[in-house]
Amino acid sequence: MNIAAVNTDQPIPRHRVLAKIVGKTANRYADVLTPDAMLFLADLERRFGPQRRILLENRRLQQERFDDGEMPTQPVETAHIRNSMWEVDPCPPALKDRRVEITGPVDRKMMINALNCGAKMFMADFEDASSPTFSNMIEGQINMFDYARGDLSLKTDKKSYELGEETATMLVRPRGWHLEETGITVDGKPMSASLVDFGLHFFHNAKLLASSGEGPFYYLPKIESYQEARLWNDVFNFVQAVRDIPNGTIKVTVLIETLPAAFQMDEILYVLRRHITGLNCGRWDYIFSYIKTLRNHKQFVLPDRAQVGMDRNFLSAYASRLVETCHRRRAHAMGGMAAQIPVKNDAAANIAAFTKVRTDKEREAKLGHDGTWVAHPDLVPVAMDVFDAHMPTKHQIHKKRQFPNISDEAMLSPHSGSITEGGVRTNIEVGIRYIAAWLCGRGAVPIHNLMEDAATAEISRSQIWQWLAHSANVEMEGGFKETLTKRLYERIYNEELTKLASELGPEKFAEGRFPEAADIFTQTATAQVLPEFLTIPAYSLLEA
Numbered sequence: 001m002n003i004a005a006v007n008t009d010q011p012i013p014r015h016r017v018l019a020k021i022v023g024k025t026a027n028r029y030a031d032v033l034t035p036d037a038m039l040f041l042a043d044l045e046r047r048f049g050p051q052r053r054i055l056l057e058n059r060r061l062q063q064e065r066f067d068d069g070e071m072p073t074q075p076v077e078t079a080h081i082r083n084s085m086w087e088v089d090p091c092p093p094a095l096k097d098r099r100v101e102i103t104g105p106v107d108r109k110m111m112i113n114a115l116n117c118g119a120k121m122f123m124a125d126f127e128d129a130s131s132p133t134f135s136n137m138i139e140g141q142i143n144m145f146d147y148a149r150g151d152l153s154l155k156t157d158k159k160s161y162e163l164g165e166e167t168a169t170m171l172v173r174p175r176g177w178h179l180e181e182t183g184i185t186v187d188g189k190p191m192s193a194s195l196v197d198f199g200l201h202f203f204h205n206a207k208l209l210a211s212s213g214e215g216p217f218y219y220l221p222k223i224e225s226y227q228e229a230r231l232w233n234d235v236f237n238f239v240q241a242v243r244d245i246p247n248g249t250i251k252v253t254v255l256i257e258t259l260p261a262a263f264q265m266d267e268i269l270y271v272l273r274r275h276i277t278g279l280n281c282g283r284w285d286y287i288f289s290y291i292k293t294l295r296n297h298k299q300f301v302l303p304d305r306a307q308v309g310m311d312r313n314f315l316s317a318y319a320s321r322l323v324e325t326c327h328r329r330r331a332h333a334m335g336g337m338a339a340q341i342p343v344k345n346d347a348a349a350n351i352a353a354f355t356k357v358r359t360d361k362e363r364e365a366k367l368g369h370d371g372t373w374v375a376h377p378d379l380v381p382v383a384m385d386v387f388d389a390h391m392p393t394k395h396q397i398h399k400k401r402q403f404p405n406i407s408d409e410a411m412l413s414p415h416s417g418s419i420t421e422g423g424v425r426t427n428i429e430v431g432i433r434y435i436a437a438w439l440c441g442r443g444a445v446p447i448h449n450l451m452e453d454a455a456t457a458e459i460s461r462s463q464i465w466q467w468l469a470h471s472a473n474v475e476m477e478g479g480f481k482e483t484l485t486k487r488l489y490e491r492i493y494n495e496e497l498t499k500l501a502s503e504l505g506p507e508k509f510a511e512g513r514f515p516e517a518a519d520i521f522t523q524t525a526t527a528q529v530l531p532e533f534l535t536i537p538a539y540s541l542l543e544a
Contacts, residue, residue, distance in 0.1 A: 019045075019191075023134030023183025023543075032141040032200055038184075040203045040242075044195045045186040048235055052177055052192055055228050059178075062224075062260065067296040072263050073408050078226070082266045087330040089248055091277040094169050094213055095121075097394040098278075098332055098371035099387040100380055102168065105130040105443050106140030108154050108161075111147070115167040117377035118384070122168040126197045127175045127221050128285070128454040130443040132535075133542055134183035141200045144172065148205035148215075169214060171253065174198040176222030177231075178533060195235070202239055202250075210249050218252045219280070224260045226267035233272050248274045253334060257282025257455075258289040262318050262411060265325040278332030278370070281319050283310060284339070284455035290314060291462040294412070295530045298470045303417025305427070305459055310336070311363060317410040323368040324403040332395060335364035335372035339450045342378045353449060357382050365390035368401055375444070375451035419467055420475045421492070424484065428496045428521070431460035435534070436517035439541060454535055461534055464489065464525040486526065493522060516541055 019042035021033055066072070074082065101121035104110045107130075114122045124144070130136055146152045147170060154161040174197030175181075180190040181197075202216055209215030223229050236250045252272065256262050256279050269276055287308055294300040302308055310319060319335075326333035338357040343349040357374070361383045364372050370391070374383050393399075430447050434457040437445040445452050467474070468489060473481045482488060497518050501509045509515070520541070524534040531537065 020185045020188075021183065022185055023138070025138075026135065028142050029138050032138060032145055032204060037200060037203050041184065041191060041196060041199045042186045044199050044235065044239075045191050047238065048195065048231060049186070049192055051231055051234075052194075055225070055231060056178060058227070059224055063293070066293055069297075071408070071412065072260050072293065074263050075226075075267065078264070078267045078270075081270045086270065086273065088269055088273045088276050090330075091332070092213060092251060094215075095217065095251060095277050095332075098334065099391060099394075100383045101171075101334070101371055101373050102377065102380060103129060103173075103337070103373055103375060106136070106143055108139070108143050108152070109156075111143055112152060112154060112161040112163060113377060115147075115152075115170070116164045117168070117380050119168045119374070119377075119380045120371070121171055123171045123173055123219050123373075125173045125219075125443075127173050128443065131438045131441045131542065132175065132179070132181075132193065132443075132539070133441050134181075136441060136443075137181070137183070137197065141197075141204075144201050145204050148208045169217065170209075171215075171217040171219050172197075172201055173219040173221055173255075174201070177228060178222060179535070179539075182539070198235070199239075203243070206239075206243060206245055206249070210245055216250055218250065220252050220254045221282070222258060222285070223254055223268065224258045226264045226271050229254060229268040230271040233275060236275050250275050251277050253278045253280055253332070255280045255282035255285070256318070256322055257285035259286065259293040260289075262286070262321070263408065265322060266329070269325070269329050269331055273329075276331065278334055279322055279326050280334035280373075281310075281322055281336040281369075282455075283315065283336035284453070284459060286315070286318065288455060288458040288462055291459070291466050292530060292532070295462075295466065295469065300412070300414045301419075301466055301470050301472055302415055302463065303419055304423030305456075305463060306423070307417035308415050310360065313413045313415045314411055315415075317406045317413065319364075319367060319369075320403060321406040321411065324401075324406070326370075327368065327397050327399075327401075330397055332370040332397065333368060335361070335369040337373040337375060338379060338383070339375060339452070339456070340379070341376040341446055341449060341451050343449045349449065354379070354382055358386060361386040362390070368396050368399065370395040370397065418475050419472050419484070421477055424464065424467070424474060424489070424492055425496055427460035427463055428493055429500070431457050431464075431521045431525070432497070432500065432514060432517050434460075434517075435520050435538060436512050436514045438535075438538065439513040439517060458534060461521055461525040462530060465527070465530045468526060469530075489526065493518075 019038040098121050100119045102114050102119040103123040104114050106124050175193035177194050179193035181193040182190045184191045206216045240247050252275050323333040340353040340357050357379050365387050372383050433447050434452045467484045472484050474484045476482050520538050524531045
């Protein structure tokens with residue numbers, strides 16, 4: 001399908017500017033990939049795509065400075081924003097009480113279950129919890145289309161799924177600025193995945209959601225600077241004007257899940273102040289970003305992932321600064337994900353998992369968070385009980401607290417702990433298992449009683465890279481230590497791959513795309529320079 005894009009500031013011949021669908025289409029795709037919607041997408045790409053590419057280049061240049069020894073810090077040029085008195089616009093009634101949010105992919109059945117589970121909010125995730133096949137992305141948009149019209153239901157051979165009388169409020173997370181959608185091109189080039197996900201959802205559903213006070217609401221991922229947040233704000237100002245929706249109707253929450261963004265929280269809130277309601281501690285991506293940003297510096301090597309907790313060091317400092325900053329600006333400070341899921345057929349393990357969730361949520365509630373995330377419906381009551389006990393009001397924004405002065409040095413303080421052979425093996429196994437599932441079209445994957453997504457896979461492979469790059473000492477079975485060399489890594493990697501092949505059998509191993517996943521993992525974990533995201537090289541294999 002070729003659609004001529006609408007003109008912007010300068011008239012452009014209609015035959016020269018094309019929005020083209022190159023991904024495979026199927027039943028009902030025409031409901032969302034309409035000619036008018038494609039015109040809208042083409043206009044977004046031509047107006048905002050060039051600035052997006054400039055900002056991505058700025059990321060690369062900033063990373064070079066970090067590699068050369070510059071440390072993340074609060075920008076000098078925006079001190080006046082941090083030091084002045086201002087607040088974000090008030091949030092709408094639908095977003096005042098966010099004490100428990102559940103997240104998940106845009107799969108139709110999972111969406112219905114999540115909306116019905118008793119959580120206050122549901123974040124429908126086009127990003128880390130979804131594998132970005134063209135079919136997953138467009139079928140997700142069809143689900144959003146039906147939800148806005150009250151038609152989200154599903155009938156299978158065994159069961160029917162329908163929305164109940166009371167459902168969670170929907171928030172949508174589009175993909176990050178760094179990703180592209182190869183299934184839709186403009187002027188012969190892939191579109192920004194962010195603009196595809198946001199643009200289709202907004203074009204079709206914004207007016208309907210706004211009329212009922214239920215949106216449109218979004219989560220914005222992977223932002224690394226206030227300039228990137230400002231680009232989103234420019235997009236919002238434009239689309240609301242074009243669609244004749246009052247400015248400020250769009251409301252967003254920004255995930256603070258990159259280390260550079262954690263030093264610009266005031267600035268991000270400020271540039272989005274007409275549209276933003278809060279910030280979120282995106283803890284898993286934040287750990288990955290910490291490793292990636294400080295990759296050249298040995299003093300920031302982290303121990304096994306299981307030892308990197310939110311209760312101390314850079315993660316504790318980051319959470320405290322986020323709560324303090326948000327509440328000073330009258331914005332919600334949202335807690336992070338509990339990755340634990342129910343453990344079937346093992347009562348003791350199930351109790352332990354629920355205890356971990358409860359402890360984590362109590363830490364968040366006492367710190368001052370206004371809500372939190374869970375990954376499974378069975379954990380909603382656990383988190384709800386904690387926040388009901390510690391937060392009887394709809395939020396804690398107006399509750400006076402004494403916050404310690406969080407220095408920039410504290411924001412960078414690494415966790416102490418050990419690097420173990422078990423940690424190396426777990427990173428390799430979990431990374432390969434997740435990537436294999438992602439290549440097969442699944443973005444949220446239960447592995448060893450934890451819900452893994454792209455962020456945890458990024459931690460797995462970036463930790464291996466960090467340990468190799470800085471010749472980390474690994475505590476081996478038997479009580480001795482050994483330097484993690486490329487040779488030792490290859491031995492452990494081959495052993496873990498052999499175990500997977502033996503467990504699955506040759507046919508399932510091949511059909512499950514484990515050989516390709518293993519190649520992607522080891523390439524991104526052992527490259528001379530740490531690749532920015534594993535999903536970028538993996539994307540070329542996704543639709544193969």
